[in-house]
Amino acid sequence: MNVLRVDSSIQGPASASSELADLAEAAWVAERPDTTFTRRHLGTDPLPSDTWANAAAAGFMAAEQRSEAGRSALAFAGSLADEVRTADAAILALPLYNYGVSQHVKTWIDLLIAGGSPGERLLLGKPVILLTTRGGSYAPGTPREGWDHNTSFLVRIFADLWDADLTLIEREFTLVGINPALDEFTEAAATMKNAAHEAAAAAGRALAIR
Secondary structure, eight states, X not given: XXXXXXXXXXSGGGXXXXXXXXXXXXXXXXXXXXXXXXXEETTTSOOOTTHHHHHHHHHTSOGGGOOHHHHHHHHHHHHHHHXXXXXXXXXXXXXXXXXXXXXXXXXXXXXXXXXXXXXXXXXXXXXXXXXXXXXXXXXXXXXXXXXXBSHHHHHIIIIIITOOEEEEEEEOOTTTTTSGGGGGGXXXXXXXXXXXXXXXXXXXXXXXXX
């Protein structure tokens, strides 16, 4: 079995989303030690910013009309789509930044769409663990309820557009202990962290043996 793991944090070893992905992966490997992983880190190795524009433009042209840049970008987009197609499952660590999906994750998604066939369900029926983190809280009743424009977008893409069998795991208040303004939420943040860690490991175990 091959699992595609995608990380996107810009926090390096301090990443809360990658920590969740590590737990899911470790639990997965404990059940299926023969698993291989295809890894892509969009935060440390971002995709070229102009590739999507070139690939999208080339996709609307006849092959003989495409520029060299367009042909190269479209081929690259196709290779990204192949990473998803050939994976048997995926672990995706995609945190919220500035109230939405990060620009490097959006570029990856746009390139997957450009590299796939129109309407292609790239993850049809495949188990996908989506791990997303937020520095504050966007829960109902909080001052920033409704400001999370990341999670619903990702669910729309992976579950609704690409038909993944999606397990969503969320963790909030990752900036507690870093931003003094959030110190009053220390206990709540610890509870959320523990719950997310347990859920990530449980998801890795459950999907590995399914």
